[in-house]
Amino acid sequence: MKLLIHGCGYIGEVHLKTVLNNHLCEVALCEMNGQRRKEVAEKYGIDETYTSLDEALKHSFDGVVICTPNFAHKDDLEKCVKAGLNVMLEKPMSSTLESAREMRELCRKYDKFAFVAYCLRFAQPYQRIKKMVTEGKLGKVFGIHASVAGKKAITDAKTDYRTKRALGGGVISDFSHEIDYALWFGGKPVKNVKCFGARAIHKEWDVLDTAELLISCEDDLCIAIHMDFLQPYFGRSIEIYGTEGAIRWRDNESIKFYDCKKDKWIEMDSAIDWDDVYREEMEHYLHCLQTGEKPMIDAENGFETFEVIDKCVQDAEKGVF
Numbered sequence: 001m002k003l004l005i006h007g008c009g010y011i012g013e014v015h016l017k018t019v020l021n022n023h024l025c026e027v028a029l030c031e032m033n034g035q036r037r038k039e040v041a042e043k044y045g046i047d048e049t050y051t052s053l054d055e056a057l058k059h060s061f062d063g064v065v066i067c068t069p070n071f072a073h074k075d076d077l078e079k080c081v082k083a084g085l086n087v088m089l090e091k092p093m094s095s096t097l098e099s100a101r102e103m104r105e106l107c108r109k110y111d112k113f114a115f116v117a118y119c120l121r122f123a124q125p126y127q128r129i130k131k132m133v134t135e136g137k138l139g140k141v142f143g144i145h146a147s148v149a150g151k152k153a154i155t156d157a158k159t160d161y162r163t164k165r166a167l168g169g170g171v172i173s174d175f176s177h178e179i180d181y182a183l184w185f186g187g188k189p190v191k192n193v194k195c196f197g198a199r200a201i202h203k204e205w206d207v208l209d210t211a212e213l214l215i216s217c218e219d220d221l222c223i224a225i226h227m228d229f230l231q232p233y234f235g236r237s238i239e240i241y242g243t244e245g246a247i248r249w250r251d252n253e254s255i256k257f258y259d260c261k262k263d264k265w266i267e268m269d270s271a272i273d274w275d276d277v278y279r280e281e282m283e284h285y286l287h288c289l290q291t292g293e294k295p296m297i298d299a300e301n302g303f304e305t306f307e308v309i310d311k312c313v314q315d316a317e318k319g320v321f
């Protein structure tokens with residue numbers, strides 16, 4: 001099999017390394033920035049490189065990994081599905097609700113999938129928590145609290161899309177991993193959304209740098225998420241409340257599960273091996289390409305998450321801009 005990595009910035013390089021280090025398949029690169037293209041091609045010894053997606057798609061690939069800034073996702077996806085390709089698409093789906101909806105329609109019309117790469121679902125601790133919730137270890141789950149914070153996110157990227165509305169930036173869309181996994185853990189349809197946000201530090205931006213999200217779901221589930229681009233350290237945390245137990249986890253500590261029946265806290269290993277996360281994510285994509293199976297997160301799921309992102313942004317920005 002042969003993949004095209006389109007957009008070789010921060011995450012494009014991560015996916016390239018994953019493919020090469022694990023000998024998963026052949027790979028070519030597409031990167032519009034000449035200096036960056038040369039740097040990455042030389043570093044990893046890639047001979048086949050392209051300057052544009054149009055040029056690359058004149059050649060044959062089994063799939064494309066779209067790693068461009070959010071605002072470019074729709075045009076990139078459209079070109080790929082029209083070329084008959086199933087794609088892996090970096091999160092979030094897009095930069096506007098309208099374009100995200102168009103992307104869902106394109107996948108339906110051309111009968112192609114877009115695997116939206118919410119990679120945390122491939123990390124062991126998240127899978128462990130999902131399994132415990134699904135197996136009913138917490139009884140009826142009525143509350144999920146999550147947080148993600150850190151200014152590192154702004155400086156990771158090679159371009160400044162995270163801080164600009166026109167490029168699809170803002171803390172809510174960028175940290176939408178939290179929305180994706182909280183809805184995945186809960187497994188219930190969304191009913192309503194409320195959100196408060198601010199430009200607490202970055203007054204010059206036209207997007208939010210901090211937000212508090214409240215999502216109500218069917219079956220009495222409430223989700224609360226804190227996000228910010230401000231804290232000096234980067235960290236995530238999760239608390240889940242159920243009638244039979246609770247889970248508490250900060251990402252540099254062990255997962256703690258309170259078992260009501262035993263009346264005690266049980267500690268579980270929660271180390272994340274990021275190489276494994278990205279390998280399992282890429283293997284999932286390749287498996288879906290080979291078998292034609294539906295990916296774990298497709299354009300339908302990516303759109304549902306984007307609808308929540310959009311509602312939160314709309315609500316939070318009232319009075320801020």
Ligand SMILES: NC(=O)c1ccc[n+]([C@@H]2O[C@H](COP(=O)([O-])OP(=O)(O)OC[C@H]3O[C@@H](n4cnc5c(N)ncnc54)[C@H](O)[C@@H]3O)[C@@H](O)[C@H]2O)c1
Pocket residue numbers: 006007008009010011012031032033036067068069070072090091092117118119156157158159160161174
């Ligand atoms: N899953 C994750 O954990 C994760 C982590 C980081 C980023 N992402 C997502 O991956 C995507 C890329 O993020 P990144 O941080 O790697 O970005 P980046 O700025 O580091 O890289 C983007 C690359 O795309 C290229 N590019 C191609 N077409 C472009 C266009 N039309 N306009 C501008 N640049 C174009 C740029 O030259 C650049 O090299 C985003 O959608 C982001 O949300 C996901």
